[in-house]
Amino acid sequence: MPKFTQANSCNTCPYKDYALTKLQTNDVDLIQNSCLIVNFKKGENVCKQGTEVTHALYLAKGSVKLYIEGKNKNLILKIITQSKYIGLQSLFGDRVYQYTITTLEDSQICMINANIILDLAKKNVNYLFELTRNISEATNFVYKKIIDINQKQLRGRLADVLLHFSENVFRSDTFELKLTRKELAEYSAMSMENTVRILNEYKKDGIIGIEGKVFTIKQPEILRKVAELG
Amino acid sequence: MPKFTQANSCNTCPYKDYALTKLQTNDVDLIQNSCLIVNFKKGENVCKQGTEVTHALYLAKGSVKLYIEGKNKNLILKIITQSKYIGLQSLFGDRVYQYTITTLEDSQICMINANIILDLAKKNVNYLFELTRNISEATNFVYKKIIDINQKQLRGRLADVLLHFSENVFRSDTFELKLTRKELAEYSAMSMENTVRILNEYKKDGIIGIEGKVFTIKQPEILRKVAELG
């Protein structure tokens, strides 16, 4: 499989973003002409904290983690799955990535020249409006993340994270998490050892089931109570 | 002083936001007609976490704290001073406030019907573009906040906060902080007692001077080193 492909069918792409429906066909063509579909293998960096933003990133297929790199530890802010823009606010703000994005599995990322997107946004208000909604939702999500980190302690945080995956991401009681324990820890803002400890605690208590990377939420009410109480 | 005033001179307002310059005069009039200037006394809530977003909020004069209310403690995300929109992302996202905003001194807030702003944004792409930039910057700021909370410990966080006020907010070595020790603690994500302790530690070491609410940064290099090392 080649590393790059020139996009050639954005208008009919099955992974197309809703915001694109707000554009005229020939404007989508503009994006298409500047759009490179890049194949990333699992574990590759899509963008790197501290570098300049030159492209808009659209996750067509696969999944990625968006995280802040610290001196000792990383903090995963969100897991993003297919058909989503990633890190739009970096286009309109500083133009410097505040975070690193790494693929969790083999993924396809559409990379579109940042200025093309900005120009289209400046011309097409409905398109920009969708992007803005997108950014706003992302901001709200980060706010919730901050609350978790600041207000809850380990057990509550982990309960929250498990419920979030079950209810918002996979929409199922059983799901396979493409994260290592270390990554799950970085997502929950705690040490890897404590993540393992508490997971097995929940398992022993029959609240969840664990089979490698497959999690089963057995008693969501109890988990919700733990998340509630912190 | 009356509690409410109907706006009548937005086009010539000295506290006018830059985004407004992107609008036609008659569009500014639309905002003006729907704009109530509300006088808040120190300590009053401008909006409340969990309630519906019905208005765009513009801080014409004064200062406010934007914070997340938790069960035990609050977390102040930012201090906002005059001539700034506050919480724009709530207009485009959930339409529910994720935070509470309270005045730190007597302040004037312009309240404009949310739908008027949204309609104007949908009609005027340059205006929306400015708002989007605004939201994106706010998001980046929160990212930095998360890093601080997650990666640094008390001394580093407080050093960061003091430098931030000195360099970004007041742009002076000496500044008067309109925050109580408790609020400074909530801004730095730590307990009030430890805030006091560390402040006096810095004072004893000659790194800063404290005279009530007036702070003097005496040795910014050392403070920066502490912030750096965490």
Place this chain on the structure above:
DNA sequence: TTATAACATTGATGCATATCAATGTTTTGT
């Protein structure tokens, strides 16, 4: 103008959580 509450300060104590350590298990690359 006095009473009451909010604010500020300092020391002592306890606990949540990270870190260290040891060991087994699973990937990954060659």
Place this chain on the structure above:
DNA sequence: ACAAAACATTGATATGCATCAATGTTATAA
């Protein structure tokens, strides 16, 4: 197929920080 590295697990230890407590100080309201 094998070695090396990353991952996972569990227990023991250390510590950063919140919490509690006591007391003084400054606002605020009746």
